[in-house]
Amino acid sequence: MLQIVAHPDDDLYFMNPDLRYSITAGHPVTSVYLTSGEADGINAGAAKTASTAPDKPAYAEARQNGIRAAYAKMATGDRRSAWKRTVIPTDGGGRAELDVLVARPEVNLVWLQMREAGNVYADRPDSLHGLWDGRVERLESVLASGTPVRQPYTYTREQVVRTLLGVLERYRPTTVRLQDPTPGRHADTRRYTDHQDHMYGARFAQAALAAYAKEVKDRPHFAVQNYLGYLNGSLPSSLDPVEAGEKLDILDTYAWLDQSDHCGSEAGCGDLKVADHPAGNNWTRSINYARGTSTSWLTSDRDHGLWAFKVLDGQVAVWHRAGLIGAWSGPPAAPRHRHGPGHLHRDPPGRPDRRLRHPYRLRRAACGLHPRGRHGRPAGLRLRGVRAVGVAGHARDLRRGVDLRHQRPGRLGRRRRTAGRVRP
Numbered sequence: 001m002l003q004i005v006a007h008p009d010d011d012l013y014f015m016n017p018d019l020r021y022s023i024t025a026g027h028p029v030t031s032v033y034l035t036s037g038e039a040d041g042i043n044a045g046a047a048k049t050a051s052t053a054p055d056k057p058a059y060a061e062a063r064q065n066g067i068r069a070a071y072a073k074m075a076t077g078d079r080r081s082a083w084k085r086t087v088i089p090t091d092g093g094g095r096a097e098l099d100v101l102v103a104r105p106e107v108n109l110v111w112l113q114m115r116e117a118g119n120v121y122a123d124r125p126d127s128l129h130g131l132w133d134g135r136v137e138r139l140e141s142v143l144a145s146g147t148p149v150r151q152p153y154t155y156t157r158e159q160v161v162r163t164l165l166g167v168l169e170r171y172r173p174t175t176v177r178l179q180d181p182t183p184g185r186h187a188d189t190r191r192y193t194d195h196q197d198h199m200y201g202a203r204f205a206q207a208a209l210a211a212y213a214k215e216v217k218d219r220p221h222f223a224v225q226n227y228l229g230y231l232n233g234s235l236p237s238s239l240d241p242v243e244a245g246e247k248l249d250i251l252d253t254y255a256w257l258d259q260s261d262h263c264g265s266e267a268g269c270g271d272l273k274v275a276d277h278p279a280g281n282n283w284t285r286s287i288n289y290a291r292g293t294s295t296s297w298l299t300s301d302r303d304h305g306l307w308a309f310k311v312l313d314g315q316v317a318v319w320h321r322a323g324l325i326g327a328w329s330g331p332p333a334a335p336r337h338r339h340g341p342g343h344l345h346r347d348p349p350g351r352p353d354r355r356l357r358h359p360y361r362l363r364r365a366a367c368g369l370h371p372r373g374r375h376g377r378p379a380g381l382r383l384r385g386v387r388a389v390g391v392a393g394h395a396r397d398l399r400r401g402v403d404l405r406h407q408r409p410g411r412l413g414r415r416r417r418t419a420g421r422v423r424p
Contacts, residue, residue, distance in 0.1 A: 002030045002173035004164065006128070006201035007037040007116060008063040009271065012070055012254055013283045014227045015177055016247050017239070023074045028106040030171050031071075032164070034128065034201045035116035036060035036142040043268050045276040058267040060113070060144035065263045066254040066270035067109065068099060073253050075104040080262050083109075087148045091166030092159030094141065095149045110167060113141050114155065120195045120230075128200040131157050145267050157204075164208035169216055176209060176224045178202045180290040183231065194229040202226065213314040221312050226290035233281035235288060244285045251278040 001022050005011050011019055011031050022029050041054035043062045072081035082102045090096050090112070099109040117127035125135045138154040155163065168176075181202035183194040192199060209224065228235075239247065255278045256270020263269035278284070297309045305326065308319040312331065319330030 001027050001175045001177070002032065002168070002171050003177040004032045004034065004167075004201070004205040005179060006034050006195065006197035008033055008067045009037070009251075009254060009274065010179065010198065010229070012067075012247075012251055013280055014179065014229050014232065014287070016250060016287065017243055018177070018287065020074050020246070020250065023071070023104075023107060026106070028108075028171075030108040030110060030167075030173075031067075032110040032112065032167055033067075034112050034114055034160075034204070035197060036111075036113045036144060037063050037116055038142045039116065039118060039273070043272050045272055048272075055145075055267075056142055057145040060142060061146045061265060061267035062256075062269070063271045064111065064144050064146070065265050065268065066256055066274075069256075069263065069269060070250050070254040071107060071109065072101060072103075074250060075101055075107050079253050085148050090163040091169075092155050092161075092163030094153035094155060094159070094163065095151060096163075096167075097144075097147050097149050108171075111144070111147065111149075112163065113143055113147065113149065114139050114160075115142050117195075117197050121191050124196075127196065128160075128204065129196045131155075131160065132200045132203055146265055160204050161207045161211060164205055165211050165215075168208060168212045169219075172219050174220050174222050176205075176222055178205050178224060178226050179229055180226050181206050183229065183290070193231045198229045210314060223310065223312060224314075228288040228290050230281065230283075232283050232286045232288055235286055237282075237285040238287055239285055248279055248284040251280075251284055254278075 003011055003015060003019065005015070019029070019031075036056075038056035038060045041056035041059045042049055042052050043055075043059045044052040068083050069079035072083070073079045075081070081104075084100045084102055086098050086100075087095050088098045088110075094112075097109075097111040097113065099111070101107040114128070115126055117124040117129060124130065126139065128139065130136045131139045134157070138156055139160070140154045141149075141152050143149055143152060179198040179202040180194060181199060183192050183199055185192055209222075212219070213222075237244065251274065254270055255274040256268060256272060257275055257278070259269075259272075261269065274280075299307050301307060303322070304324045306321040308321075308330070310317050310331070317331035319328055321328045
C-alpha cells in the first residue's frame with residue numbers, strides 16, 4: 001500500500017483509520033510527502049505565535065518528527081521506536097529522504113520536501129499549483145533542518161511526475177491512496193472545498209500513475225482510492241466513538257501535546273500548531289472517499305450470469321460468470337483507454353442517468369460540480385444497470401474527457417468518447 005499526500009498530517013487526518021488498519025494488519029505501508037509543510041515556519045500555538053521566531057527548516061523537521069512518532073505508535077505502540085533515515089536519488093534528478101521503521105521495516109516514509117503553497121486558496125505561483133499550470137518552470141526544495149539530504153534541488157513539472165513514477169516502480173503497490181484531484185466548490189465563495197496543495201498534489205500523483213500504468217509492464221495490478229479533505233468537517237460523522245477516539249489519539253501524538261523531549265531534536269517532536277485543536281475542523285470523526293465507498297461493482301444479467309467491474313491499472317476491468325454455475329472469465333481490460341481513479345455505481349433499475357443525455361451536465365458532473373454550482377459527487381467511473389438491457393457507463397479519463405461504454409448481455413460494447421476536455 002502506498003499513499004501520496006501533500007503535507008505531513010494529511011494522511012493522519014484524511015486517510016486514517018484506513019492507514020492504521022493497514023499497518024496493524026502487517027501490510028507493507030509507504031507514505032510519500034510531496035512538500036515539507038513549512039508554512040510560516042512558526043512551531044507554536046496561537047498564544048505563542050507572536051513571540052516565536054519563524055524557522056521554516058526547523059518547523060518542517062518538527063512536523064517530520066511528529067509523523068515519525070505517530071507511525072511508530074501505530075506500528076509498535078511506542079512513539080520513540082527508532083527510525084533509520086537515509087538519502088535516495090529520485091528519477092527527477094533530486095534527492096529524497098527515506099525513513100524506515102527499524103522494528104517494522106515494511107513501514108516507510110518518503111520525503112520529497114518541495115515548497116508548499118503556504119495558503120489554502122491564495123494565488124501562490126511558487127507552488128504545486130503554479131508548477132502544474134506552467135506559471136513557474138521549477139519548484140525548489142525546502143529541506144528540513146535534520147534531514148540527511150544536504151544538497152538543495154529544484155523540479156520541473158515533468159521531473160515531479162518522473163520522481164513519483166520512480167517511487168511507484170520502487171514499491172510496486174497494489175493499492176494507492178491519493179487526495180482528491182477534483183474537489184467541488186463552495187456555493188457562496190466559488191472557492192474549492194480543499195487546499196490547493198491537496199488538489200494539485202493529487203493531480204501530479206494521477207499523472208505519475210498514468211505513466212506507471214502505461215510504461216511499466218512487469219508490475220502487479222493496482223487500484224486507486226481518493227479521499228476527501230477539508231469537506232469532511234461539514235459532513236456527518238462516519239466513525240464510531242471508539243474509532244474516532246483512536247484517530248484523535250494518533251493526532252495527539254503528532255501534535256506533541258505533552259512536549260516531552262522524546263525525539264532528541266532541537267526543532268521539537270511534533271506540530272504545535274495542531275496542538276491547539278488536534279481534531280482539526282472535526283476531521284477526526286470521519287473518513288470519506290471522494291469517489292464513493294468502493295471501486296468494485298457487481299450485477300446480474302437476464303440469463304442469471306454475473307458481471308463484475310473494477311477500475312484496475314487505470315482502466316475498466318471486467319469479469320463474467322455465465323449462468324448460475326458457470327466458470328468466471330476475465331478480466332479483459334480495454335487497452336490504451338486510461339480512466340481517472342473512480343467509483344462504480346448503479347442507478348435504480350430502469351432509471352437512466354439523465355446526465356448521459358446532457359453533455360453540459362455530464363462535463364460538470366465529471367468535475368464534481370452541479371450545473372448550477374451546487375457541490376455534487378465527482379463522476380469517476382459510473383455504471384448504470386438496467387436488467388433487461390445490460391450496463392452502460394461513463395468515466396472521466398485522464399485527459400479530462402468523458403467516455404461512454406455500453407455492455408449488452410454477453411458482450412462489452414465499444415468505447416465512445418463523448419465530450420472534450422473538461423475544466424477543473
